[in-house]
Amino acid sequence: xxxxxxxxxxxxxxxxxxxxxxxxxxxxxxxxxxxxxxxxxxxxxxxxxxxxxxxxxxxxxxxxxxxxxxxxxxxxxxxxxxxxxxxxxxxxxxxxxxxxxxxxxxxxxxxxxxxxxxxxxxxxxxxxxxxxxxxxxxxxxxxxxxxxxxxxxxxxxxxxxxxxxxxxxxxxxxxxxxxxxxxxxxxxxxxxxxxxxxxxxxxxxxxxxxxxxxxxxxxxxxxxxxxxxxxxxxxxxxxxxxxxxxxxxxxxxxxxxxxxxxxxxxxxxxxxxxxxxxxxxxxxxxxxxxxxxxxxxxxxxxxxxxxxxxxxxxxxxxxxxxxxxxxxxxxxxxxxxxxxxxxxxxxxxx
Ligand SMILES: [Zn+2]
Numbered sequence: 001x002x003x004x005x006x007x008x009x010x011x012x013x014x015x016x017x018x019x020x021x022x023x024x025x026x027x028x029x030x031x032x033x034x035x036x037x038x039x040x041x042x043x044x045x046x047x048x049x050x051x052x053x054x055x056x057x058x059x060x061x062x063x064x065x066x067x068x069x070x071x072x073x074x075x076x077x078x079x080x081x082x083x084x085x086x087x088x089x090x091x092x093x094x095x096x097x098x099x100x101x102x103x104x105x106x107x108x109x110x111x112x113x114x115x116x117x118x119x120x121x122x123x124x125x126x127x128x129x130x131x132x133x134x135x136x137x138x139x140x141x142x143x144x145x146x147x148x149x150x151x152x153x154x155x156x157x158x159x160x161x162x163x164x165x166x167x168x169x170x171x172x173x174x175x176x177x178x179x180x181x182x183x184x185x186x187x188x189x190x191x192x193x194x195x196x197x198x199x200x201x202x203x204x205x206x207x208x209x210x211x212x213x214x215x216x217x218x219x220x221x222x223x224x225x226x227x228x229x230x231x232x233x234x235x236x237x238x239x240x241x242x243x244x245x246x247x248x249x250x251x252x253x254x255x256x257x258x259x260x261x262x263x264x265x266x267x268x269x270x271x272x273x274x275x276x277x278x279x280x281x282x283x284x285x286x287x288x289x290x291x292x293x294x295x296x297x298x299x300x301x302x303x304x305x306x307x308x309x310x311x312x313x314x315x316x317x318x319x320x321x322x323x324x325x326x327x328x329x330x331x332x333x334x335x336x337x338x339x340x341x342x343x344x345x346x347x348x349x350x
Pocket of ligand 1: 007
């Protein structure tokens with residue numbers, strides 16, 4: 001039997017401060033897409049009703065039964081069009097579902113909280129890609145992982161200025177776009193700061209933090225600021241070293257290769273320019289959730305990265321990531337739910 005942990009209406013006092021017995025039962029309803037009845041509840045404080053479904057990620061979804069399948073396809077390198085064909089949804093519907101799934105997964109990733117129960121070795125790198133047009137709209141994507149477990153802490157994209165070879169035609173194209181869209185600003189520093197801050201939140205109480213990067217000069221000051229100079233052990237590797245398994249940065253290089261492999265189809269020519277980067281970020285959220293919770297660390301392993309870090313007790317199935325909604329931050333029901341006493345099974349919001 002489901003026990004509502006709080007009132008789901010954000011402006012009700014019982015949302016922030018639920019009390020035992022704040023609700024009473026209020027019948028049930030039988031949704032068209034499910035065979036069993038869903039119980040309804042009435043909040044005694046605000047007088048509004050809600051159901052178990054209000055706490056679920058697929059609240060108000062059309063065809064919730066297809067969500068897990070779509071998540072599988074989108075996390076496996078397939079584009080939206082092909083995914084739409086395979087699950088039998090319209091392209092528009094698939095796109096909306098992708099956005100909702102991905103936003104949910106992004107909340108889920110950011111609800112992961114420390115302190116991590118073990119020694120942490122972070123690796124940071126930036127991969128380069130682009131939105132719509134390779135020659136004029138490059139992006140930098142900082143990726144932060146925990147190297148032992150391969151847990152993806154954070155990844156997001158930032159616009160950067162075009163650089164490299166500048167033949168006349170390219171120079172003209174850049175000038176033309178700058179005129180039309182406004183000068184393309186370099187936002188990579190800001191997104192690096194945000195990404196490092198995600199990592200810092202997970203190791204607040206650690207006495208020592210190891211961070212491994214290449215020798216890019218801006219990493220040092222930013223990392224000292226994020227983690228604190230006195231406890232940071234920053235190890236640098238020359239990026240000209242061969243990128244073999246012996247390279248100290250192999251874990252991050254390997255993660256980036258996997259991300260490219262599983263997300264290549266997300267950058268689609270048909271998307272509106274202003275929306276491009278946002279969708280890449282949503283794709284990154286899908287990748288990170290799959291990598292952290294569903295996939296084994298290595299093929300020979302049984303455990304997922306999140307399991308190895310003690311965030312969840314076992315490797316999760318695709319559908320299990322799409323259970324409780326995660327958009328309430330620490331007030332969300334933890335990934336694997338609550339037991340009768342209201343305690344969390346150790347999961348994202350624990
Ligand atoms: Zn209420």
